[in-house]
Amino acid sequence: DMCETAVNLAAEYRKGKESDWEPYVTYLFESFPHEHLPLNWSKEATNLFKNIIAGALEPQFFLTQGKYQNNCGKTEDSLLEVAYRIVVSKGWNEILLPVV
Numbered sequence: 001d002m003c004e005t006a007v008n009l010a011a012e013y014r015k016g017k018e019s020d021w022e023p024y025v026t027y028l029f030e031s032f033p034h035e036h037l038p039l040n041w042s043k044e045a046t047n048l049f050k051n052i053i054a055g056a057l058e059p060q061f062f063l064t065q066g067k068y069q070n071n072c073g074k075t076e077d078s079l080l081e082v083a084y085r086i087v088v089s090k091g092w093n094e095i096l097l098p099v100v
Helices: 002-018 022-030 043-053 078-090
Strands: none
16 A cells, blocks of 8 residues: 555665665655655645636645655654655555656
């Protein structure tokens, strides 16, 4: 599931150069600021965006995925929260899409 994928992704990032997936994982974590992803927006920003698009943009669920601790369990691990945002934004369910 998406929670396990986030845990595995965070673990691979922590391995650094020791990870078999290091170039891809580094790209995912370091290529753009994750705090700007829609699922990290405030409720007010999310509501404004929903009003602007009025249901015309798919997929609609990307605004409702929330945070790791809301969907998977409590955590104090900020890297895990980032990993979860990556999985939600760049994955298809729990499958991460490769960079092409």
